[in-house]
Amino acid sequence: MVTEVGQHQMWAAQYFKYSKPRTLLTSGGLGTMGYGLGAAIGAQTANPDKQVINIAGDGCFRMNMNELATASKQKLPLIEVIVNNHVLGIVASGRHFSINSIIPQRF
DSSP, X not given: OEEOSSHHXXXXXXXXOOOSTTOOBOOOSSOOTTHHHHHHHHHHHHOTTSOOXXXXXXXXXXXXXXXXXXHHHTTXXXXXXXXXXXXXXXXXXXXXXXXHTOOOOOO
């Protein structure tokens, strides 16, 4: 299992039932959008007998056109799951929480 960066990254870490250690590839929180598919290509190349799944948001998916071409050209049997919420979800939730927590200040 590989994840891009965003809300889906947190969901995969929290809710997927991992049966073996070292089966989640993730940037760890401060990675760049588009990390996941490149990591999935590397994982699939290193483990051709395993099924590799990349979970991406619609924003991250847009960052991966070159990686999609590479995976297609190499005929890699990757599975790409796209969570399409029509927004950069982690950015939207960050704005929501930061705007709602602003404390008015007087000067």
